[in-house]
Amino acid sequence: MKTSFSLILSLLLYISIESIIQVDAACWEHPNPLKPWEKTLSSECGTQDVPKNPKLTTGIGKGKQFEDDQAAFLAPQDAFQFVFSCGVSDPVLCGKAENTFKSAGLIIANVVNFTTPLRVNATFTNFCQALGECGGKILGAASAARTVPLQDDDNVIRQYPQGLAKQFLLQPPPKWGPFDIQAFFNAEANLFFVGDTQIQPTQFDFQYIILHELIHGLGFASSWNSYFTGGDNTPIALTTDPSFLEMLTDQNQPVTFTGFTETAFDKYMVNAKIKGQSPKRMTDYASSLNNFAQIGTQFQNVQDLLDTFGNSPSFQISSSLIADSQTTKTFAFQPHNAKNTDDLIFLETNLNPFQQGSSISHVDIVTFNNNSDFLEVFNAKRGQTLDQVLAATGGTYPIGPKLLSVLETLGYTTANNPTPYKPRLPNSPKLAVSPPPPLPVANDNKMTQSMSTATPLTSSFNILSVFIIVAVVLLF
Ligand SMILES: *[C@@H]1O[C@H](CO)[C@@H](O)[C@H](O)[C@H]1NC(C)=O
Ligand SMILES: *[C@@H]1O[C@H](CO)[C@@H](O)[C@H](O)[C@H]1NC(C)=O
Ligand SMILES: *[C@@H]1O[C@H](CO)[C@@H](O)[C@H](O)[C@H]1NC(C)=O
Numbered sequence: 001m002k003t004s005f006s007l008i009l010s011l012l013l014y015i016s017i018e019s020i021i022q023v024d025a026a027c028w029e030h031p032n033p034l035k036p037w038e039k040t041l042s043s044e045c046g047t048q049d050v051p052k053n054p055k056l057t058t059g060i061g062k063g064k065q066f067e068d069d070q071a072a073f074l075a076p077q078d079a080f081q082f083v084f085s086c087g088v089s090d091p092v093l094c095g096k097a098e099n100t101f102k103s104a105g106l107i108i109a110n111v112v113n114f115t116t117p118l119r120v121n122a123t124f125t126n127f128c129q130a131l132g133e134c135g136g137k138i139l140g141a142a143s144a145a146r147t148v149p150l151q152d153d154d155n156v157i158r159q160y161p162q163g164l165a166k167q168f169l170l171q172p173p174p175k176w177g178p179f180d181i182q183a184f185f186n187a188e189a190n191l192f193f194v195g196d197t198q199i200q201p202t203q204f205d206f207q208y209i210i211l212h213e214l215i216h217g218l219g220f221a222s223s224w225n226s227y228f229t230g231g232d233n234t235p236i237a238l239t240t241d242p243s244f245l246e247m248l249t250d251q252n253q254p255v256t257f258t259g260f261t262e263t264a265f266d267k268y269m270v271n272a273k274i275k276g277q278s279p280k281r282m283t284d285y286a287s288s289l290n291n292f293a294q295i296g297t298q299f300q301n302v303q304d305l306l307d308t309f310g311n312s313p314s315f316q317i318s319s320s321l322i323a324d325s326q327t328t329k330t331f332a333f334q335p336h337n338a339k340n341t342d343d344l345i346f347l348e349t350n351l352n353p354f355q356q357g358s359s360i361s362h363v364d365i366v367t368f369n370n371n372s373d374f375l376e377v378f379n380a381k382r383g384q385t386l387d388q389v390l391a392a393t394g395g396t397y398p399i400g401p402k403l404l405s406v407l408e409t410l411g412y413t414t415a416n417n418p419t420p421y422k423p424r425l426p427n428s429p430k431l432a433v434s435p436p437p438p439l440p441v442a443n444d445n446k447m448t449q450s451m452s453t454a455t456p457l458t459s460s461f462n463i464l465s466v467f468i469i470v471a472v473v474l475l476f
């Protein structure tokens with residue numbers, strides 16, 4: 001049966017710097033976190049040329065590999081390096097903003113052990129004047145400044161935020177860009193700074209905003225997004241990154257299908273919409289999406305590719321996923337320490353229609369708005385400092401236990417996770433893999449209850465009209 005609809009690209013097409021050489025092994029630059037989908041191919045990718053280390057080749061190390069050496073961790077105050085540009089003329093304000101970056105960086109570095117400093121290009125400026133982003137709805141945005149492809153233990157190559165990839169001390173090291181995180185914060189916002197006396201009901205705590213955004217830059221960012229819209233602009237498909245479209249300069253050019261690509265975060269995402277069953281891994285959906293054409297297939301033009309995709313079973317999958325993305329308690333992050341479905345961390349799927357920048361790459365607001373893991377809900381809290389929110393939710397640290405387990409799962413070292421998971425360089429030999437065992441279903445009756453009480457967010461929650469924009473690594 002031939003379905004007749006038109007797919008309209010909702011993303012901007014960018015001029016590529018070079019043509020892609022190796023499928024899936026491109027590095028991407030994300031210069032503008034306000035529009036993370038506007039990415040460009042890195043002019044340099046691959047690994048650095050490092051002189052052979054004689055210690056590695058003599059063979060007298062009794063099997064001890066350089067990579068296995070105990071990593072030395074940085075002192076917390078050395079973990080973040082902020083290159084700060086202040087776009088406002090008030091030096092006192094600039095000074096307060098800069099100090100807040102340092103304190104937010106410390107909050108992370110006090111619980112995560114970093115081997116390599118994180119370089120943040122932080123700009124504090126008037127969004128309306130400097131970026132043409134007026135209306136004051138966006139407080140800040142951050143994303144990985146560059147993502148690099150690494151091969152996971154399921155042989156899938158995923159895009160890793162550079163800041164995370166650096167921590168693995170891979171040999172030879174990938175080529176790095178100058179910054180790990182690109183961040184913009186809006187100086188027009190009514191902000192409360194650490195050291196100010198009392199937060200006003202209309203103010204936002206700047207430290208809270210920075211911390212939220214830095215976590216995105218560290219990898220709390222999915223590539224699952226709405227990249228295609230129907231004629232009436234409604235989201236019609238949820239896919240991972242259609243990075244094969246980035247190479248194009250106009251819609252009439254031939255397109256080579258190189259596959260939809262996932263981020264590091266996506267490896268751990270599951271679809272838990274069917275209560276009482278083990279969740280399905282999102283990466284399995286991602287690989288089904290890629291079945292619509294053979295990798296390397298040439299299409300005459302963008303519409304030709306879209307027509308083929310739109311008539312494929314893969315498209316049916318992406319349509320059912322866009323419905324799931326607008327349904328409460330469907331997508332979740334499965335942390336490394338999950339024992340059963342009770343340990344899943346539900347992601348933001350309450351918003352209908354799908355909101356680029358808010359949906360998916362945040363934690364479920366229904367579950368987490370008043371919970372010690374509140375930090376990554378998508379709405380900014382007005383009139384409460386980070387400490388006040390923490391106290392109100394009964395939390396003990398701004399990075400809650402579940403959020404810390406997300407960071408650990410992605411590959412960050414913590415006191416409780418001394419030997420994190422580590423991906424390999426993209427040209428590494430493939431491993432023999434079998435699918436991971438299904439996550440046991442929690443055996444209690446909370447499940448049925450949570451289903452019946454699920455209500456659309458718009459009617460049950462009072463979402464502030466000010467959002468922290470997503471800082472998704474790739475695409476928003
Ligand atoms: C790792 O971080 C923990 C805090 O979470 C800290 O107590 C510990 O000293 C750090 N380890 C090293 C080797 O720096
Ligand atoms: C930081 O990012 C801004 C915006 O992309 C850019 O103009 C600036 O050059 C960057 N800063 C440095 C030091 O590279
Ligand atoms: C939020 O949670 C705290 C502690 O868990 C509780 O004391 C408080 O009543 C809750 N507030 C709301 C508005 O639900």
Ligand SMILES: [Zn+2]
Nearest residue numbers: 468469470471
């Ligand atoms: Zn966010």
